[in-house]
Amino acid sequence: MNTLDSLTGPFLLVMILVALGYAWSCAVYPYKACRSCRGVGDFRSPILRAIRLCRRCNGTGRTLRAGRRAYNAAVRVRRSIRQARDRNRRDDDR
Numbered sequence: 595m596n597t598l599d600s601l602t603g604p605f606l607l608v609m610i611l612v613a614l615g616y617a618w619s620c621a622v623y624p625y626k627a628c629r630s631c632r633g634v635g636d637f638r639s640p641i642l643r644a645i646r647l648c649r650r651c652n653g654t655g656r657t658l659r660a661g662r663r664a665y666n667a668a669v670r671v672r673r674s675i676r677q678a679r680d681r682n683r684r685d686d687d688r
Contacts (some may be wrong), residue, residue, distance in 0.1 A: 622660035628657050 627633030631648035634656035639646050647653035658666070 616661055617665075618661050620665065624662040625656040626656060626659050628655055631655060 627634070628648055628651040630650040631637050633655040634648075635651060635653040636645050636647050638644070648655070651657050
């Protein structure tokens with residue numbers, strides 16, 4: 595028996611657990627601290643030290659995580675497909 599074959603099963607199991615854990619954390623905590631302002635929402639400008647809102651997060655200090663952004667895109671695609679299918683059904687019934 596090859597050692598590579600014996601390591602494939604546990605490796606796949608660990609990868610599935612990591613993916614499920616990340617999906618769970620994206621569902622529970624969809625936002626992360628903004629990279630640009632470090633979660634504060636504003637920063638001091640270098641000239642005159644005026645306080646300005648962060649451009650990346652619009653002053654909220656939070657941005658969507660990558661996994662949640664992908665989930666939202668998949669939901670949008672699924673919703674548009676369902677709406678198109680329902681629209682076609684209504685047109686066929688007429």
